[in-house]
Amino acid sequence: xxxxxxxxxxxxxxxxxxxxxxxxxxxxxxxxxxxxxxxxxxxxxxxxxxxxxxxxxxxxxxxxxxxxxxxxxxxxxxxxxxxxxxxxxxxxxxxxxxxxxxxxxxxxxxxxxxxxxxxxxxxxxxxxxxxxxxxxxxxxxxxxxxxxxxxxxxxxxxxxxxxxxxxxxxxxxxxxxxxxxxxxxxxxxxxxxxxxxxxxxxxxxxxxxxxxxxxxxxxxxxxxxxxxxxxxxxxxxxxxxxxxxxxxxxxxxxxxxxxxxxxxxxxxxxxxxxxxxxxxxxxxxxxxxxxxxxxxxxxxxxxxxxxxxxxxxxxxxxxxxxxxxxxxxxxxxxxxxxxxxxxxxxxxxxxxxxxxxxxxxxxxxxxxxxxxxxxxxxxxxxxxxxxxxxxxxxxxxxxxxxxxxxxxxxxxxxxxxxxxxxxxxxxxxxxxxxxxxxxxxxxxxxxxxxxxxxxxxxxxxxxxxxxxxxxxxxxxxxxxxxxxxxxxxxxxxxxxxxxxxxxxxxxxxxxxxxxxxxxxxxxxxxxxxxxxxxxxxxxxxxxxxxxxxxxxxxxxxxxxxxxxxxxxxxxxxxxxxxxxxxxxxxxxxxxxxxxxxxxxxxxxxxxxxxxxxxxxxxxxxxxxxxxxxxxxxxxxxxxxxxxxxxxxxxxxxxxxxxxxxxxxxxxxxxxxxxxxxxxxxxxxxxxxxxxxxxxxxxxxxxxxxxxxxxxxxxxxxxxxxxxxxxxxxxxxxxxxxxxxxxxxxxxxxxxxxxxxxxxxxxxxxxxxxxxxxxxxxxxxxxxxxxxxxxxxxxxxxxxxxxxxxxxxxxxxxxxxxxxxxxxxxxxxxxxxxxxxxxxxxxxxxxxxxxxxxxxxxxxxxxxxxxxxxxxxxxxxxxxxxxxxxxxxxxxxxxxxxxxxxxxxxxxxxxxxxxxx
Numbered sequence: 001x002x003x004x005x006x007x008x009x010x011x012x013x014x015x016x017x018x019x020x021x022x023x024x025x026x027x028x029x030x031x032x033x034x035x036x037x038x039x040x041x042x043x044x045x046x047x048x049x050x051x052x053x054x055x056x057x058x059x060x061x062x063x064x065x066x067x068x069x070x071x072x073x074x075x076x077x078x079x080x081x082x083x084x085x086x087x088x089x090x091x092x093x094x095x096x097x098x099x100x101x102x103x104x105x106x107x108x109x110x111x112x113x114x115x116x117x118x119x120x121x122x123x124x125x126x127x128x129x130x131x132x133x134x135x136x137x138x139x140x141x142x143x144x145x146x147x148x149x150x151x152x153x154x155x156x157x158x159x160x161x162x163x164x165x166x167x168x169x170x171x172x173x174x175x176x177x178x179x180x181x182x183x184x185x186x187x188x189x190x191x192x193x194x195x196x197x198x199x200x201x202x203x204x205x206x207x208x209x210x211x212x213x214x215x216x217x218x219x220x221x222x223x224x225x226x227x228x229x230x231x232x233x234x235x236x237x238x239x240x241x242x243x244x245x246x247x248x249x250x251x252x253x254x255x256x257x258x259x260x261x262x263x264x265x266x267x268x269x270x271x272x273x274x275x276x277x278x279x280x281x282x283x284x285x286x287x288x289x290x291x292x293x294x295x296x297x298x299x300x301x302x303x304x305x306x307x308x309x310x311x312x313x314x315x316x317x318x319x320x321x322x323x324x325x326x327x328x329x330x331x332x333x334x335x336x337x338x339x340x341x342x343x344x345x346x347x348x349x350x351x352x353x354x355x356x357x358x359x360x361x362x363x364x365x366x367x368x369x370x371x372x373x374x375x376x377x378x379x380x381x382x383x384x385x386x387x388x389x390x391x392x393x394x395x396x397x398x399x400x401x402x403x404x405x406x407x408x409x410x411x412x413x414x415x416x417x418x419x420x421x422x423x424x425x426x427x428x429x430x431x432x433x434x435x436x437x438x439x440x441x442x443x444x445x446x447x448x449x450x451x452x453x454x455x456x457x458x459x460x461x462x463x464x465x466x467x468x469x470x471x472x473x474x475x476x477x478x479x480x481x482x483x484x485x486x487x488x489x490x491x492x493x494x495x496x497x498x499x500x501x502x503x504x505x506x507x508x509x510x511x512x513x514x515x516x517x518x519x520x521x522x523x524x525x526x527x528x529x530x531x532x533x534x535x536x537x538x539x540x541x542x543x544x545x546x547x548x549x550x551x552x553x554x555x556x557x558x559x560x561x562x563x564x565x566x567x568x569x570x571x572x573x574x575x576x577x578x579x580x581x582x583x584x585x586x587x588x589x590x591x592x593x594x595x596x597x598x599x600x601x602x603x604x605x606x607x608x609x610x611x612x613x614x615x616x617x618x619x620x621x622x623x624x625x626x627x628x629x630x631x632x633x634x635x636x637x638x639x640x641x642x643x644x645x646x647x648x649x650x651x652x653x654x655x656x657x658x659x660x661x662x663x664x665x666x667x668x669x670x671x672x673x674x675x676x677x678x679x680x681x682x683x684x685x686x687x688x689x690x691x692x693x694x695x696x697x698x699x700x701x702x703x704x705x706x707x708x709x710x711x712x713x714x715x716x717x718x719x720x721x722x723x724x725x726x727x728x729x730x731x732x733x734x735x736x737x738x739x740x741x742x743x744x745x746x747x748x749x750x751x752x753x754x755x756x757x758x759x760x761x762x763x764x765x766x767x768x769x770x771x772x773x774x775x776x777x778x779x780x781x782x783x784x785x786x787x788x789x790x791x792x793x794x795x796x797x798x799x800x801x802x803x804x805x806x807x808x809x810x811x812x813x814x815x816x817x818x819x820x821x822x823x824x825x826x827x828x829x830x831x832x833x834x835x836x837x838x839x840x841x842x843x844x845x846x847x848x849x850x851x852x853x854x855x856x857x858x859x860x861x862x863x864x865x866x867x868x869x870x871x872x873x874x875x876x877x878x879x880x881x882x883x884x885x886x887x888x889x890x891x892x893x894x895x896x897x898x899x900x901x902x903x904x905x906x907x908x909x910x911x912x913x914x915x916x
Contacts, residue, residue, distance in 0.1 A: 003516035003570065004224045005031070008197055008258070009038040011222075019050040021191045023219075027198055029054045030329060030507075031514035033500050035197070055199070055206060056171070062185045062209070063178035068168040071464075071488055073103055075472055076166075080158040082474075084151055087144065093480040096487070103170065105539055106156055110172025111203040113179065114548050120153040122544055175205035182212055194219030198514035200566075201240045201559045204549065207248075214250040221250075222258035224514055225562075226569050230259065236561035262569045267605040269568070271594055273580040274612045278314055280523050280577050283612055285318030287521060287575060288504070292322050299323060303505040303517040305567060306330070307524035315506060315523075325503025329511045331493025334461075339454040340489060342369050343432060347482050350423035357400030364388055371451075374443040376413065383408050413438070425481040429466045433459065453494065461488055509563055516570040525578045527589045530564065531557040564593050580611065626660055626910040633906055635664045640781070640904060643773055643788035646838035649896075650831040652903060657912040659903075681725055683808040685743055686859065687792065688721045689714070690750070690806065691769050694793075702763040704755055711751035718744050746808075746859045753862060757797075766794040766801075772842035778897050781904045787896075791839050801852040803839050804866065807832070811858035811867055819872040821891055825899040832856055836869045837892045840884045851885040 002010070016022060019039070026032050032052040039049065053061065060067060068076070077099055082089050089095075109116060127149045131142050163169045169177065178185075194213050199221070202210065213219045229238035230245075245251050274280050284304060291298055306312060312330055319326055334340060345366045349358055366372065367384045376384040390407045391399055401420045408414045416434065421427060436459050445451045465485060469475050475484065505517070509530070524530065534553045538545075545552050568574055576597075578590050598609065626632070639648075652659035661667045693710040722740060757763060773788035793804040815832045824830050824837075836854040843852070855866035870882040881888065902908050 003034075003038070004198065004258070004260070005035050005038045005514055005516075006042070008195070008222050009035065009042050012195060013039075013042055016193070018047065020048040021193055022050040023058070023192055023194045024050055024052045025055055025058045025194060025196045026052070027055055027200075027513045028511065029057070030500070030511050031198065034515055037501050059175055059178045059206070059209065063169070063174045063181055065164075065167060065169045065174050065177055067174065068163055068166075068170055070103075070491060071468065071484070072166075072168065073163070073170050074099055074484075074487065075468065076162045077103060077155075077159050078474065079472075080155055080162050084154040084158050086151065087147065091477070091480065092474050093477065093483050096480070096483045101537055101539055102155075104537065106159065107170050107172035108538075108540075108550055109156075110160075110170070110176040111205050112548075112550055113176060113204045113208070114550065116153065116156060119540075119544070119548055120149075120156070122547075123152070123540060124149040126541055126544065172205075175203070179205050179208055182209055186213070186216060186218060192218065196221040198222065198224040200225070200562045201551075201555065202244075203551075207244075211248055211250060220254075220257060223256050224258060224566060225256075225260070226263035226565070227259045227261050228263055229562075229565060230256065236558040237565040238562075239555075239558040240562070260569065263565070265570075265572075265605075267568070267572055267574060269574045269576065269597070269605060269607045271576045271578075271590075271598070271607070271609040272612050273578055273590065273610070275579070275581045277308070277311055277524070277579060279612075280579065281311060281314035281318040283577065284315055284521055284523065285320060288318075288323060289320040291519070292320060298519055299325075299504045300502070301517055302519040302521070303507060303512065303515070304521045305512050305523070306506070306508055307522060307526070307530040309508050311523055312506075319504070319506075323504055325499065327498040327500055327503055327505050328496040329500070329505065329507040331495045333490075334454075334457055334492035334494055335486075335489045337454050337494070338370060339451075339458055342366075342371050343458065343485075345369065346417075346432070346435075347428065347478070347485070350428065351478055351482065353423075356398040357403070358398065360391055360397055360399055363399055364391065371439060371443070374445070375439055377443075379411075379413075383411050383414060387414070423478050425469055425475050425478060426466075428478060428481060429462055429469065432462045433466070436462070457492065457494065461485075461492065464488065509560070512563065512567055517567075518571060519573045519575075520567050520571045521575045521577070522564075522567065523577045525564075525576050525591045525594055527591050530591050530593060531560040561593060623912040623914060624657055625912070626657065628906050628909060632664070636904055637783050639664055640785045640900075641783060643786035644900065644903075645787075646789050646835040649838070649899065650828065650834060652899070653825060653831060653834070654828040655913045655915060656903075656910040660910045682739060682743065683806075684725050685718065685721045686746060686808050687769075687806055688725065689717050689743070689747055690792075692717055692721070693747070694765060694768055697765045698768060700765060702754065702758045702765060704758055707751055707755050707758060711748055711755075714747040714751065715744050718747060746862075749862050750857070750859070753865065761798050762796075764796040766796060767791070768793055770794060770843075772839070772846060774842050774845040776897065776900065778901060778904075780897075780901050783904075785900055785904070787838060787842060789839060789842060791843060794843065801850055802866075803836070803843055803852060803854045805832075805836060805839065805854075805856050806859070807856050808859045810860035811856050812861065813864065813867050816856055816867050817870045817872050819875050821895055824892070825895045833869055837884070837889075838896070840869075841889055841892060841896070844884075844889060849886070851883045853882060854884055 012019070012022065024032070024035055026035060032054060035052055036049070056067075074096065078092060078095055081095060081099075109119065124146070128146055131145065160169075160173050163173060164177075196210055196213075196219065199206075199210075200223075210221065214221060223241055225238060225241055229235050230241055232238060233242070241256065245256065272283070274283050288299070288302075288304075291302065304315060306315065309330060312328075312332070313336065316328070345362065349362060349366060352359070352362070367388050372384050373382065376382045387404060387407060394403075396403060401418050404414055404418050416438075417431070436455050439445065440452070440455055445455070465481070465488065468484070469481075475481055505515075527533065532553075540550065542552060544550075576594060578594065582589070598607065628636070648659065648663045651662065693713060696710075697706060718740070722743075754763075770791045771788075772791055773786055776785045776787055778785050791803055792806045795802055795804070811832055815829060816836060818824055818830065818833050824834050836856065840852060840854050853868055855868040857866055858864065861867070868882055869884065871880045871888065873880050
């Protein structure tokens with residue numbers, strides 16, 4: 001079957017002996033490439049090729065004006081705004097937020113040849129009515145608001161005149177100018193024949209130009225549409241062409257040239273719902289792999305059409321490597337490149353810097369960027385990594401330039417990137433261009449050609465920005481620069497190099513115009529995407545648009561309906577994919593186009609609908625087991641001879657695998673800046689504060705006056721230990737200030753409880769933070785085993801020896817009461833009792849043996865007092881014994897020996913526990 005373009009070429013070749021004076025005008029440049037190829041394949045002898053224009057290129061040719069870039073339009077509009085605005089003007093940054101909408105409206109007004117005086121008068125009146133009130137007087141804000149609308153006609157005229165003086169124009173201005181110069185153009189080229197191919201929706205200017213050329217018998221037009229859509233009075237795919245039939249005298253006389261009846265041919269259409277965009281990309285890859293394996297030649301006549309262009313990257317990654325030829329007609333967005341993120345982070349650092357410097361998180365992100373790592377890796381020392389480590393070690397929540405330079409001995413790269421001077425636009429551009437130069441010269445990117453291409457494109461972008469900065473004096477702040485940078489960047493793409501006529505085609509919806517494929521894979525056919533819905537980014541209200549003949553969402557929907565059905569016309573196999581997951585931004589509901597397709601009369605086609613879900617086989621979680629090989633046994637022996645601590649043994653009871661990783665392999669938690677005080681830091685500060693405050697009482701009886709004096713010094717001592725333990729972390733605000741006050745409150749409340757106790761009992765302080773260790777006599781283990789630990793406090797209450805362990809977390813009485821000795825070494829819930837017995841065992845072995853008591857002071861449960869160790873007859877039963885004597889220690893020692901023997905036994909693996 002011939003494609004539409006091939007059919008047109010055959011007809012024109014039969015009609016004209018020579019194509020030398022023929023001008024083909026098509027909707028897009030891409031269609032022109034395929035038209036040129038069709039002419040080459042159809043022609044049997046050498047000819048002069050005809051001129052082939054896209055509609056925009058042709059109208060530019062007629063108007064003899066050049067298209068202004070969006071940036072040129074933006075600056076010209078701002079100049080006009082400042083020249084015509086009466087009163088205070090917005091900054092360029094504030095202006096840029098609404099300017100794009102104005103540019104779009106001006107463009108639309110001119111493309112549809114609207115009487116601007118009438119439109120602006122009506123628009124101003126509509127805005128005045130919207131805030132009118134018979135009672136209230138207009139405020140200053142209301143007056144400013146209305147003055148903007150009244151000055152809009154002057155802004156429009158000044159803006160267009162400004163562009164015309166430079167011989168450039170926005171699209172609408174060029175279209176209006178082309179209409180004015182059309183007669184002059186036709187007189188200039190009397191022998192030219194114009195062939196308009198494959199149009200559908202036309203704005204007023206395009207319609208007038210084409211009708212004038214056709215009316216002067218200077219050309220003809222071919223429509224790319226199926227008969228069924230034109231004859232159906234309500235089908236949106238034929239909306240515009242039915243409208244042209246009613247309004248164009250040429251069509252009333254000559255009829256429609258190019259009508260086909262391919263839509264009724266036999267087709268296989270599969271409508272597939274798939275969860276999420278990434279799954280769509282994976283499914284496309286699966287389809288392409290299947291086609292390559294079964295019908296590889298079919299890929300040459302296959303197109304993947306993206307309803308949502310953000311799917312380009314996942315689709316590229318999903319294309320099977322086996323497919324040799326892929327042509328991607330869409331450029332890769334430059335703002336998705338890794339270099340874009342580097343400059344975005346760089347700008348953000350200086351935009352959000354305050355008097356304290358930079359918050360550590362964005363700074364660490366910037367230093368860890370791959371391009372900075374490449375740059376600093378060229379040095380003997382990777383200062384980017386060193387700086388990151390220094391920030392974490394010193395716990396700098398906020399970092400200033402002085403700290404960075406001090407940490408790197410003022411390294412040239414660090415001094416270049418981080419500065420105290422005000423971040424003016426010119427300075428920031430100088431730094432960006434300098435950073436690109438450094439990367440090119442010293443980052444050894446020769447093996448990364450794509451990275452070099454990125455550098456070149458960003459270099460040209462910043463040079464362009466620098467030129468604009470020097471030409472226009474109103475870019476004075478960093479926000480304006482960033483806004484303009486993002487505007488320029490969003491329009492830049494990195495074009496893929498390939499053969500446009502070979503292999504699998506990947507394209508956007510609008511790029512598919514006039515092109516035909518046997519197999520079509522269409523993605524993201526969701527409501528709100530295809531069609532895009534009732535979005536209206538315009539200052540002109542819907543009613544005014546309808547009255548003046550400007551397009552609304554209704555016409556936009558009809559455009560996408562036409563493109564959708566046109567893709568289906570000549571196709572034989574069609575896959576229509578949509579996202580099934582409901583999402584506010586991305587839809588989730590199948591498009592109305594799918595609903596319509598399912599209700600159409602398909603006598604000769606097979607239309608099926610299905611949901612595709614990934615096959616997920618449940619994988620049962622297997623608890624990890626570590627076998628003890630000779631190397632691991634050596635680690636166990638080393639740890640045992642250095643000493644097991646009560647905490648490490650408790651960790652083993654909780655999960656042997658975590659004990660293996662933390663205490664044997666010594667895999668510590670990653671170094672991080674503590675924005676808020678961590679639990680272990682909190683505990684260290686409490687312990688150190690109590691040790692210092694109680695130090696004068698060692699070897700003496702505690703007294704009320706002495707404790708009151710110590711309590712009065714609590715705030716000063718807490719502050720001292722915060723500075724010592726929390727390093728250079730900030731405790732003057734936020735959660736850290738709360739934590740600081742909480743520690744002070746804990747300490748003071750503890751002294752209050754202590755004073756109550758001293759008033760009733762004699763308390764003699766024996767020792768603080770005492771280091772203990774003993775060698776355990778374990779005959780089953782062929783190497784010495786040491787138990788070691790630091791005991792927080794030893795005292796005597798009314799002569800009874802007592803050991804105390806401080807805990808800043810919450811502990812309850814049930815956690816220090818034992819009713820089943822076997823649970824002590826198997827259940828982590830009793831780890832607090834286990835630790836107390838470890839301390840009791842070590843203290844008993846290194847001092848004169850006597851019965852003692854042991855307890856925990858829980859700072860989150862201070863009201864409970866000292867939570868004393870006790871043995872119970874049963875869970876929840878009455879206390880059997882609260883004193884730790886020889887019998888209790890002997891029973892505990894047996895359990896401890898069994899636990900350590902299990903750790904050290906070569907045949908007993910470390911088995912992960914399922915933590916609930």
